[in-house]
Amino acid sequence: MQVSGISVETVALLLGSVAVLRVVQGYLDYRRVLASIKYLPGHRTVVSSATVFGNLFPPIPILSLGHDHFWRLKHSSFAQRGLDVVSAVSWWPSAAAVLWIADASIVKEIMWSRGRFPKPLHQYKILTFFGENIVVSEADEWKRYRKIVAPAFSDKNNRLVWEATTKIMLDLFDDVWAGKNEITIEHGVDLTLPIALFVIGAAGFGRDISWKEDDIIPPGASKYLLEMIHARKAADKAEERHDLFSSLLAANEDEGLSKDERKLSDSELIGNIFIFLVAGHETTAHSLCFALAMLALYPEEQENLYQHIKSVLPDGRIPTYDDMPLLTHSLAVFNESLRMFAPVTNVPKSSAEDATFTTTDVNGEKQTITVPQGMILSLDVVGLHYNPKYWEDPETFKPSRFLGDWNKDAFLPFSGGYRGCVGRKFSETEGTAVLTYFVSRFKIEIKEEPQFAHETFEQRKERVLGARSAITLAPTRTPLVFKRRV
Numbered sequence: 001m002q003v004s005g006i007s008v009e010t011v012a013l014l015l016g017s018v019a020v021l022r023v024v025q026g027y028l029d030y031r032r033v034l035a036s037i038k039y040l041p042g043h044r045t046v047v048s049s050a051t052v053f054g055n056l057f058p059p060i061p062i063l064s065l066g067h068d069h070f071w072r073l074k075h076s077s078f079a080q081r082g083l084d085v086v087s088a089v090s091w092w093p094s095a096a097a098v099l100w101i102a103d104a105s106i107v108k109e110i111m112w113s114r115g116r117f118p119k120p121l122h123q124y125k126i127l128t129f130f131g132e133n134i135v136v137s138e139a140d141e142w143k144r145y146r147k148i149v150a151p152a153f154s155d156k157n158n159r160l161v162w163e164a165t166t167k168i169m170l171d172l173f174d175d176v177w178a179g180k181n182e183i184t185i186e187h188g189v190d191l192t193l194p195i196a197l198f199v200i201g202a203a204g205f206g207r208d209i210s211w212k213e214d215d216i217i218p219p220g221a222s223k224y225l226l227e228m229i230h231a232r233k234a235a236d237k238a239e240e241r242h243d244l245f246s247s248l249l250a251a252n253e254d255e256g257l258s259k260d261e262r263k264l265s266d267s268e269l270i271g272n273i274f275i276f277l278v279a280g281h282e283t284t285a286h287s288l289c290f291a292l293a294m295l296a297l298y299p300e301e302q303e304n305l306y307q308h309i310k311s312v313l314p315d316g317r318i319p320t321y322d323d324m325p326l327l328t329h330s331l332a333v334f335n336e337s338l339r340m341f342a343p344v345t346n347v348p349k350s351s352a353e354d355a356t357f358t359t360t361d362v363n364g365e366k367q368t369i370t371v372p373q374g375m376i377l378s379l380d381v382v383g384l385h386y387n388p389k390y391w392e393d394p395e396t397f398k399p400s401r402f403l404g405d406w407n408k409d410a411f412l413p414f415s416g417g418y419r420g421c422v423g424r425k426f427s428e429t430e431g432t433a434v435l436t437y438f439v440s441r442f443k444i445e446i447k448e449e450p451q452f453a454h455e456t457f458e459q460r461k462e463r464v465l466g467a468r469s470a471i472t473l474a475p476t477r478t479p480l481v482f483k484r485r486v
């Protein structure tokens with residue numbers, strides 16, 4: 001058959017040749033990438049797991065690692081290869097390699113060499129939806145944001161976090177739950193998400209909140225924040241406040257400067273405020289939900305915590321921010337749940353230059369890792385947190401490991417170095433207060449449900465600790481019961 005002088009066979013031959021050429025080219029590129037990392041062992045898949053599209057696939061051998069792979073694989077990728085640095089090499093959309101790192105000293109070197117290992121900003125584009133911000137910036141722009149933002153996370157602000165949390169928790173216990181001795185919550189986040197939102201509302205934006213008035217959170221927490229911003233802009237400016245918003249607003253409202261000369265433009269103000277919500281809300285709320293689930297699953301750990309709180313506060317008084325350094329067991333429980341359920345499962349960096357790292361393999365032999373310029377490096381937070389080199393029995397919930405001497409470099413829930421979380425103390429303060437209040441007033445249990453009456457402890461654990469990693473690691477369903485202590 002002829003079409004305009006070219007036979008169908010010829011067209012088919014041409015298309016076939018192009019396809020073969022593409023495959024050959026792809027294969028050559030793939031070999032080139034492998035050679036560039038000196039054939040470092042690791043995962044080999046067709047589809048890249050570092051792309052949004054790649055993450056749509058379930059885990060299928062050879063094809064894709066699937067979404068959630070950092071969470072699902074924990075330390076196994078490293079254990080299987082006897083090395084704490086592995087590669088993930090893929091063919092599509094183009095041949096590329098990512099290095100996954102669960103070696104604490106390499107992680108530390110990367111985090112403290114900001115110029116050599118900057119953030120791959122293209123991976124963060126989605127977070128600029130509301131405006132430029134501190135998380136999605138590098139070099140001078142980042143320095144400018146950090147200078148404006150960091151002083152807001154002061155000790156005075158942490159005190160505010162404690163006071164706001166106290167009010168929110170006591171309102172919950174004595175008002176919302178008044179007269180109830182047993183409260184069932186179908187999913188722990190139904191409780192921890194509003195708590196974390198109210199705390200950031202109060203300590204972030206100076207907005208006094210009560211459960212009653214916020215009974216109904218508008219759909220989409222972002223709308224709620226926008227409303228808070230408008231309310232604050234209209235409020236009395238003379239009053240000295242220590243919430244985060246005040247510092248940002250001051251940088252935005254620099255009197256006497258033209259719009260272009262201000263430290264923070266309007267869109268940067270909004271962008272940074274939203275990033276506080278994105279970075280600080282779900283992360284803290286999900287961690288608290290996992291912590292409550294662990295305390296419910298391990299009543300002996302819950303009892304240890306209760307006894308410790310009682311020893312710090314024997315008269316049962318309401319603790320203040322000054323008591324926080326003594327409430328070491330509460331922070332230890334929060335830390336242990338951050339270790340086991342790190343909300344941010346991987347921190348991406350890129351290599352601005354050719355580099356080498358040294359690590360030690362399972363046989364104690366030194367190995368050199370070659371890193372070509374432009375390579376993406378994944379600080380594998382979950383891999384590091386489940387690395388038995390740093391954590392004894394990493395699968396076991398053992399808050400006491402955070403009471404003695406522990407390896408600070410192997411604990412990465414807040415990232416670290418120059419780009420470490422600026423809200424870390426904010427979150428630790430909130431976490432310590434929330435856990436202290438819950439455990440001092442209530443016994444926390446997993447809700448008994450007839451359909452699960454015959455499950456084993458391991459099955460129950462797997463069910464209530466089920467998690468999926470979207471922007472942050474989120475518990476899927478954690479039904480809890482709170483029984484008032486008498």
Ligand code: HEM
Pocket residue numbers: 134135146200204275276279280281283284287343344347348412413414415418419420421422423424426427
């Ligand atoms: C359990 C709670 C939290 C966790 C696990 C967490 C985790 C992290 C991580 C891993 C990073 C580094 C991200 C990256 O490299 O891309 C980060 C940065 C950041 N976090 Fe948090 N965070 C928490 C709470 C908060 C809170 C409460 C706030 C604010 C109210 C906050 C504000 C920020 C900001 C502004 C940055 C960017 C810092 C910079 O680039 O200089 N975080 N956080």
